[in-house]
Amino acid sequence: MRKKVLLMGASGSGKTSMRSLIFSNNPASLTARLGATIDVEQNHVRFLGDLILNLWDCGGQDAFMDSYLTTQRSTIFQQVGVMIYVFDVETREMNKDLEYYRDCLDGLRQFSPSASVFLLVHKMDLIREPRQPSFEKKRKELQDASGEGTVSVFGTSIYDESLYKAWSNIVHTLIPNASILSKHLTTFAVACNATEVILFERTTFLVVATSSTLPDIPSTASSLGSDTTDGEDARGLDPTRYERTSELIKAFKYACSRVREEFHSLEMELYDFTAILAEMTRNTYVMVIVHDPTIETAALKLNVRMARRKFEELQGDSVAL
Amino acid sequence: LNGHRSSSGDVARTKILLLGLRRAGKTSVQQVLFNNLPPKQTFYLETTIRIVKHAVDTVIPLEIWDCPGNVTVETLGIPLSQISTIIFVIDIRDLYNQPISKLVEFIVAADQENPNIGLEVFVHKAEKLQDDDKIESFRQIQERVSDRLLDISPDYEQIQLNFHLTSVYDHSLHEAFSRVLHKLVPTLPYLEELLNVFCANSQSPKAFLFDIRSRLYIATDASPVDSATHNLCCDYLLMLNSFGPLYKSIGPGRQRQVSPLTPPPSASSSTLRSSPSLSSSGKTSPPTTPTASTRDTASRKHGKELFYPSAATSLHPATPGTTLTYHLITPYLALLALLPTNVYEGRRGLLEYNVVFFREGVQEVCETEREARGGG
Ligand SMILES: Nc1nc2c(ncn2[C@@H]2O[C@H](COP(=O)(O)OP(=O)(O)OP(=O)(O)O)[C@@H](O)[C@H]2O)c(=O)[nH]1
Ligand SMILES: Nc1nc2c(ncn2[C@@H]2O[C@H](COP(=O)(O)OP(=O)(O)O)[C@@H](O)[C@H]2O)c(=O)[nH]1
Ligand SMILES: [Mg+2]
Numbered sequence: 001m002r003k004k005v006l007l008m009g010a011s012g013s014g015k016t017s018m019r020s021l022i023f024s025n026n027p028a029s030l031t032a033r034l035g036a037t038i039d040v041e042q043n044h045v046r047f048l049g050d051l052i053l054n055l056w057d058c059g060g061q062d063a064f065m066d067s068y069l070t071t072q073r074s075t076i077f078q079q080v081g082v083m084i085y086v087f088d089v090e091t092r093e094m095n096k097d098l099e100y101y102r103d104c105l106d107g108l109r110q111f112s113p114s115a116s117v118f119l120l121v122h123k124m125d126l127i128r129e130p131r132q133p134s135f136e137k138k139r140k141e142l143q144d145a146s147g148e149g150t151v152s153v154f155g156t157s158i159y160d161e162s163l164y165k166a167w168s169n170i171v172h173t174l175i176p177n178a179s180i181l182s183k184h185l186t187t188f189a190v191a192c193n194a195t196e197v198i199l200f201e202r203t204t205f206l207v208v209a210t211s212s213t214l215p216d217i218p219s220t221a222s223s224l225g226s227d228t229t230d231g232e233d234a235r236g237l238d239p240t241r242y243e244r245t246s247e248l249i250k251a252f253k254y255a256c257s258r259v260r261e262e263f264h265s266l267e268m269e270l271y272d273f274t275a276i277l278a279e280m281t282r283n284t285y286v287m288v289i290v291h292d293p294t295i296e297t298a299a300l301k302l303n304v305r306m307a308r309r310k311f312e313e314l315q316g317d318s319v320a321l
Numbered sequence: 322l323n324g325h326r327s328s329s330g331d332v333a334r335t336k337i338l339l340l341g342l343r344r345a346g347k348t349s350v351q352q353v354l355f356n357n358l359p360p361k362q363t364f365y366l367e368t369t370i371r372i373v374k375h376a377v378d379t380v381i382p383l384e385i386w387d388c389p390g391n392v393t394v395e396t397l398g399i400p401l402s403q404i405s406t407i408i409f410v411i412d413i414r415d416l417y418n419q420p421i422s423k424l425v426e427f428i429v430a431a432d433q434e435n436p437n438i439g440l441e442v443f444v445h446k447a448e449k450l451q452d453d454d455k456i457e458s459f460r461q462i463q464e465r466v467s468d469r470l471l472d473i474s475p476d477y478e479q480i481q482l483n484f485h486l487t488s489v490y491d492h493s494l495h496e497a498f499s500r501v502l503h504k505l506v507p508t509l510p511y512l513e514e515l516l517n518v519f520c521a522n523s524q525s526p527k528a529f530l531f532d533i534r535s536r537l538y539i540a541t542d543a544s545p546v547d548s549a550t551h552n553l554c555c556d557y558l559l560m561l562n563s564f565g566p567l568y569k570s571i572g573p574g575r576q577r578q579v580s581p582l583t584p585p586p587s588a589s590s591s592t593l594r595s596s597p598s599l600s601s602s603g604k605t606s607p608p609t610t611p612t613a614s615t616r617d618t619a620s621r622k623h624g625k626e627l628f629y630p631s632a633a634t635s636l637h638p639a640t641p642g643t644t645l646t647y648h649l650i651t652p653y654l655a656l657l658a659l660l661p662t663n664v665y666e667g668r669r670g671l672l673e674y675n676v677v678f679f680r681e682g683v684q685e686v687c688e689t690e691r692e693a694r695g696g697g
Pocket of ligand 1: 009010011012013014015016017018031032033034035036037038058059060061122123124125126156157158159
């Protein structure tokens with residue numbers, strides 16, 4: 001199954017940068033070398049089982065935008081699963097950005113009325129603390145510009161975990177039966193006596209499903225990570241732990257690749273918890289977090305090995321529809 | 322034998338001066354190493370106008386003096402004889418006379434007052450230049466310093482001056498500072514020997530004893546250090562330090578019964594942390610209930626009852642593969658070792674035994690060091 005993902009936004013807003021972080025495991029520092037994208041760069045990313053993300057990174061210079069909206073209109077906007085529109089938080093041409101954005105919404109309505117729309121207020125790292133008020137203002141502005149349709153707005157930056165939060169939410173909408181995966185993860189968590197089990201996609205380390213709570217499906221459509229309480233459970237675990245974990249592992253994977261090694265697995269017995277991170281299926285990794293000090297990592301690893309087949313099957317089902 | 326010490330205020334601290342023109346990067350060096358300031362955040366640091374002394378507790382107690390750019394030998398407040406090492410920070414793009422005159426001034430004074438002082442030059446912000454320019458500027462700065470010294474007296478040919486290329490944006494700063502630190506640890510030969518023994522007995526090609534919070538390595542075995550391995554260990558430690566607080570439950574959960582004392586919060590001020598997301602990723606190991614202290618001789622003797630965090634990551638799924646292990650050794654120090662994966666998986670008992678032996682050795686060395694300083 002293919003899902004078309006449109007990446008839109010003004011030139012320099014950071015589309016190619018985020019794509020290179022999430023899908024190519026490049027560090028943020030290398031993005032400064034990226035040139036402007038010419039026309040559309042298409043990428044196919046095998047994501048989960050049979051789910052293939054078809055990424056359309058659309059160069060944002062005016063000439064290209066004008067052509068997307070006119071001559072290329074049907075090519076660009078048909079069969080879209082998700083449109084991600086990126087706004088540079090420091091843009092000095094917000095009105096122009098909004099105008100293009102509205103035109104793109106029209107295109108979507110015409111050719112892919114069921115597509116979901118995600119708006120990223122990007123380069124949040126450039127805003128001095130406190131960031132929340134500036135973000136809220138932007139969010140309001142974007143919501144007003146979006147009319148009736150529901151849109152999800154995230155504040156993001158390639159320099160922290162916020163990017164993983166946004167993208168985990170985005171891909172989550174593309175996995176039809178994520179809730180089934182989640183149910184089985186919960187069963188698995190109980191079997192392991194685990195506080196929590198998290199399933200990550202293998203190359204991006206985006207969160208596919210979790211045992212306790214799903215990555216929040218953005219109903220309130222606002223999220224910045226810093227003061228949201230979603231994902232926090234009775235044990236008071238850090239609400240940003242999923243995206244922070246993605247970020248930490250991605251950074252370590254990059255560190256490994258620099259010494260021509262490949263990250264394979266991790267186990268930790270720390271003061272407060274025991275955890276393992278291991279391959280689950282061909283394209284997922286699982287993280288098992290246990291707070292019961294009597295449980296050993298060896299037992300957890302064994303459980304993962306035994307659950308592999310089941311999840312391999314489930315994963316096939318979850319995207320086959 | 323010795324009682325608890327809650328405050329280490331009267332311990333003899335090894336003093337390190339951070340000197341250099343203003344905006345050379347002294348405060349950044351200090352904050353990135355010892356306060357976990359994310360490198361990008363150094364942009365917001367304000368000019369230092371007074372000497373700020375930072376107490377740092379690691380294998381030896383340190384006092385890092387962050388000095389304003391205009392400080393002189395006279396305004397320093399104490400004689401150079403009380404200083405162990407001077408680190409002079411020069412911006413790599415600053416090839417002019419001013420920083421070099423200042424450096425030479427201190428070298429001359431130090432040579433008179435304290436010929437044993439360590440003289441280190443951090444040629445800083447090195448990541449700003451391309452490789453060729455970087456090497457050329459590095460060479461020019463060294464040449465100018467030595468020319469100026471020789472103009473003053475031919476005797477300065479003998480002087481021991483160490484130059485390092487550094488940047489807060491990569492691991493070069495950690496590596497350079499580690500090398501500075503090694504010269505200050507009197508017990509270094511013992512620690513190195515313990516590491517050699519550990520490596521030989523565990524088939525480890527490389528092992529480091531790291532200071533957990535600063536990610537400086539205190540000692541390593543005799544095999545040469547290659548930067549790639551060093552960097553990987555630094556990154557591994559950074560990841561583990563960040564995981565600790567992330568899944569720490571604040572609800573009613575079961576705790577490990579006994580754990581060694583965690584280090585007290587850093588003595589340096591932390592008011593500079595302004596971004597919650599960025600700064601939290603720099604947080605160090607989780608605080609925990611200090612139920613037992615390794616400083617306490619009695620509890621150290623029962624070391625096996627204490628819980629010491631550990632971790633392992635396997636690289637390369639293919640055989641033989643490498644596993645990178647982490648074992649807490651003292652509240653401040655951790656052993657990081659590369660092991661063949663088959664040794665890690667097949668001979669865990671032996672490995673654990675070697676770690677316990679190593680830990681006891683290091684704890685003893687640290688104890689001796691503490692007693693020698695009259696601190697323990
Ligand atoms: N400060 C900051 N800079 C960013 C961030 N993301 C990207 N950038 C920088 O923004 C610049 C432009 O990024 P690109 O990814 O090439 O922009 P683009 O949207 O693909 O531009 P076009 O291809 O022309 O449409 C690069 O120099 C990036 O380093 C961010 O989160 N924070
Ligand atoms: N590019 C680069 N900039 C640095 C580095 N270290 C520090 N800086 C910058 O240099 C400026 C001055 O740093 P600061 O530590 O305040 O200098 P001080 O006056 O010597 O204490 C700040 O803007 C830092 O962000 C580095 O390694 N690379
Ligand atoms: Mg681009």
